[in-house]
Amino acid sequence: MDLHQLRCFITAADELHFGRAAQRLEMMPSALGRNIRLLEDDLGTRLLTRTTRSVALTEDGGAFLKEARDLLARADHLATGFRERVRARAATIRVGAIDSAAAGLLPALLHDLRTHHPEVTVKLVEDKTIRLLPRLLSGRLDLAVVRPPVSADKRIDFMPLFHETAVVALSERHPLASRKRLTIADIAEEPLIVPERRSRPHSHDLTMKLFAEAGLDANVVQIADEKQTIVNLVAAEIGVAIVPRWTQRMAARGVCYVPLKVSGMNRLPLAAAWIRGTRDPMRDQVLAMLQGNLERYRKEA
Incomplete structure (x- = not known):
């Protein structure tokens, strides 16, 4: 029957x-x-x-x-x-993003998504890569914009997006604040505030690598976990920090940002991540939108 x-x-x-x-x-x-x-x-x-x-x-x-x-x-x-x-469920997409992407890339992407798919609800989770990728694997996220890890889980696919430009965050009263561009040699003697490596390996390693390639020792005086904390420490004249360009959008009185001259390889990578072999029409439309507008998003970020 x-x-x-x-x-x-x-x-x-x-x-x-x-x-x-x-x-x-x-x-x-x-x-x-x-x-x-x-x-x-x-x-x-x-x-x-x-x-x-x-x-x-x-x-x-x-x-x-x-x-x-x-x-x-x-x-x-x-x-x-x-x-x-x-x-x-199909009308809802769960997107995870590191703070850099949430502040720089996501606003432009979500604006386009709202314009072309007003029926779609985006649930946004902002966290670090080390916490977003496990959520992706457990099915709690459909898509994540992260720093791609060196040793990635084979169950995850990555689509490279772009590399973010690094700038130096300094107190507005700092003697170097008026410069239009800085090099690592310019800040060789400066006390440095760097991200905690366990939670932000790319940002931490970028700072250390830039100093190592210049044949200099980084004068690290403070480790901090969150970007806002780092910027606040800079404002308090604890030291200077190398941060992604998007950090300029954070509200912090007494802080200025000066472009840092680095090679093309010494930048912070950003990538979209999803579970390999899965089919999700809404997620795939978002990925296509990312790919089709990547140059504009890069400039706006």
């Missing part, structure tokens, strides 16, 4: 005419009759009697009809509810 057989029987019982019932179900009368016979064989009893002139319910058919209606109604209700649930 299956739901299609039940639907055939209920429609035939409603119409008491195989031709009309078959028309309602958009099938041939012979196919309708075959499905009802299969149902009767499965139940071991006749449900309908049929002559050349009439169709009638048997006693067993009448008893079975109410139960069949209830069962089919419950099945239809279940299917409708689940389809609505899937549609609601």
